[in-house]
Amino acid sequence: MEFLNLAPLVLALPFAMFLIIGLFGYKMCPKFAGILGTSVFALTSIVCYGIAIQYFVANYGMEYPKEVLFNFDWLHITENLVISIGFLLDPISATMLIVISTVSLMVHIYSLGYMHGEDGFQRYYAVLSLFSFAMLGLVVATNIFQMYIFWELVGVSSFLLISFYFKKPSAVRAAKKAFIVTRFADMFFLIGILIISYYTQTFDFGILTEVIDGQVPIVHETMGGITLGGLSVISIAVFLIFLGGAGKSAMFPFHIWLPDAMEGPTPASALIHAATMVVAGVYLVARLFPVYSFEAPEVLEVIAYIGAFTSIFSAIIACAQTDIKRVLAFSTISQIAYMMVALGVSGFGGEEGLGYTASMWHLFTHAMFKALLFMGAGAIIHAVHSNEMDAMGNLRKKLPITHATFLIACLAIAGIPPFSGFFSKDEIIVAAFEANKWVFAVEYIVAGLTAFYMFRLYFRIFWFGEPDNGFEHEPHEAPSTMTIPLIVLAAITVITGICWAFGILQFSQFVSSDSLGYAIETHWSIALLSIMAGLIGICVAYFLYFKKTGRPNTVVSYIKRPYLWAYNRFYIDEIYLFITNNIIFKRICEPIAWFDRHIIDGFMNLLAWFTNSASEGTKEVQDGNVQSYAWVYIMGVIVITLVSILNYL
């Protein structure tokens, strides 16, 4: 069967589900709506897999082409600038198709159990379909404006999912925050698009990223040499676009929305805030990578530094959090920053482009094991009815499947072979080592920290000792709709790792900066170093959290101040709150509103008052009193007579 012809279905099926469940879901029995959504998405996944596999098989060993499967005009803005909706197939979009359809399908299945009996179950599935539609549309975008369109749509579906429990004020706050922060970043993205399209007169990725002789001709010829305030316009534009990506991908200083977004249902967090939407920024940079690499390498360097800072910053915060979903959220930020770093240090072509491959590979593996971690966390929360570590402990016997899969994911993220995370992370560290020693050093430390906080989480949940107050009721393993996705994702994590280890289906054969496959050798010298870091992290976590002891408190008492800072996330949220409340609302909005009511409107009222009082004043003249009329008349006659006499004289 020719799956490439079925490409329209990839967008049409989830969108149709959104409409059907959204409009008529309230009439359906919840279970039916859920199963309908899931089974239709399963079909979508099959098509996605088919497309990706056919594409890779057909072009294996050759240069992977950029295939446009369909493209129709959606809006003509000017003769050249046309927004179209289409389907672009190239190695990274094919990879993303696999990632999104896998994780989304798992989340669809998992939610059948996790969301069972919730109010608004149908609404949840409608929004989930909307999100899947938007995310798929984003990755297959043929032009930058299509990407922006779907970019906004994923933002809104994220808003709707975070505010799913809309009666909870904290959920509403978190949803607003997530939307506004990312919207703020999107504004920069939009301005970046405006600048690029003004010069190049195209939105099309095919034209924008075409590389000829070590440059991107369209960008080079139309924008090269133009400067604004001493900076090249290309750098400004692509940096603005990167800022848009930084908003979605929660790079510092836009990271504040992601931890709060954990207020949403856990499976939604797994899908949106761990595996797919948050990597959109990475994908965006990868999509425009030739432009960054050839025309604005200095921006790429800045990206590397921002990524490095974000990764260590959030890893430190993750070590001090007690809410398990927040630990995972900060870990997500840190891991996405890793991918950004990889792009930042990458060159173009062959081995030079190792960072690019590593970034996409880490995106792939991270999506799987992070979704697994979130779903595991969901199963745990389901069992103990709390997000706090204090309510957990010693759960390994009670939740055996969750325990085993969670451990696999922890090992993967900590970078222990042969799990998938080891290889992807290792390639990033190698790429960093070859490009920039400072960035390498930071990432190396982060690798250790990651292992520490993940195993802190693991030991704290599954070993440690039962909570002081006991469990609310006896925790039990989740239903099979929830455990099957866990097992599937764990299997993927193990199998992809082993495949790589034996050199079968190596990722670099599929995805590379110049679309030509190449083989990667594992650099064991650096690999051993990073395994060491991981093991040290695990050992420290074991020492502190394996059994219930006073050790964690003792350590905290030594580093009280830094611990508090990390626990309170370095007070970045407070700074934002201060800026929005005390500066934007109090110093800008309120004065403007006051000015409007009292000065502008006051002036209009003043005019009215003036007219009114002028007529009030003059109306006395016409008081209807004959005597006074006569008096004024006679006085007037006298005055006029006198004046004429005086004149005459």
Next chain:
Amino acid sequence: MNILSLFVIIPLIMMAIIFCIKGENKSLIRVVMSVGGLALLAVSAYLTINYLKLRSGGDDSEFLFTNTPLMWFESLNIHYAVGVDGISVAMLLLSSIIVITGVFVSYAIEDKVKEYFLWFLMLSIGVFGFFISLDLFTMFLFYEVALIPMYLLIGLWGSGKKEYSAMKLTLMLMGGSAFLMVGILGIYYNSTPDGALRTFNIQEISQNVAALANSGADMSWQNIFFPLTFIGFGVLGAMFPFHTWSPDGHASAPTAVSMLHAGVLMKLGGYGCFRVAMYLMPQAASELSWIFIILTGISVVYGAFSACVQTDLKYINAYSSVSHCGLVLFALLMMNKAAMTGAILQMVSHGLMTALFFALIGMIYGRTHTRDIREMGGLMKVMPVLCVCYVIAGLASLGLPGLSGFVAEMTIFVGAFQHPDLFHRIFVILGCSSIVITAVYILRVVGKILFGPMQDPHHETLTDAVWYEKVAVFSLIFAIAAIGLCPLWLSDMISEGIENIVKIF
């Protein structure tokens, strides 16, 4: 008979019928209104389809469906002349949608129904007549016909400080009309070569002005009359600093009147700025546009910031209208095809969105008896249909792709950014910031009144939308989504109309 005249004749017939019905027979009046409104909608749909057919058939005259002008005042050469291009077709379609939904929303009115609908129809006649006119004088006449009923509709059926608001609104708009009158007379007396017969016909004036400019005649008269006309219409288009009638006026107006006013009447301002001020005085428009770009640029940001701290739902929406309508005028002044197309799209989209908003606000107010957002909360639980519609309206307003607002805003931003001058492009970037501020005030309202815990225990027993309310809001949402999902036909239709105009600059 000319199909365009139906837009005036149908409401006239409806007025006659309603006039004959006894005031107590409310349901019959409502039926007549609904049937007539649907007829108007059908006519405008028919017009749109035929217009598109003629265009694709290769008819490229500037105005279609023109009539042979009927002489009205021989001494001043005033005619009743009608005709439409893509822009007016879009406006007529918009107006008829708002009128029919407005009728459905007005089902809730119980007091003096007959009089209410008579004035309502008067207002519609003015609006439709304005969009079909090709004669400057009749256009102005219809404009005034649309303004006056507003005073009574707000003053009699309104709420709150209704007398004050009605007076303020009418006086400010009349002040604008005074400017406009001077501007129109200025155009009338200056636009013809010496000795030739003076004319009010827009098409002829435009040709005369172009001929005069080519012959090197003195065009400085435009520098006086362009600002007068632009401000005159700008008052109705809520241009800073002449917008303050809008918050009070909207707050006091009954629901359907707010809908019609913000949805259609404010569009008269934008349409007039463009069809009269800019089209007939292109030289001054190019020369003086920078002043108005600054003013409208302020409108965009200023309105959005003001909306952020308002507590009355209608005030929030009124300020948001200031911001969105500011964007209309802003884009018009960029004077290139794409930006102007965006401006007209924004008029259509804002008309639908804001009508939806006012309809929903009216329905919520009718139940909770408050518009203060501090006194409401958690309404989603008790009236899910209305609240979901409100969220959709909000999303349209903040520019969600797939709904009409996005199409309009992006056409404006991308189009306006093609301006070769750096000053203009910087203003476009400032304008872009409004998309963030809009999100702030929309989500503030959504988060406060729809989500969250229930604020007032009395609200527990509120009921959801009834059938006529559902008809009104669903059809508005349908229109918004239809434009948002398939914008191509509308934007192409509008840009064909713009093409004729943009070449004169």
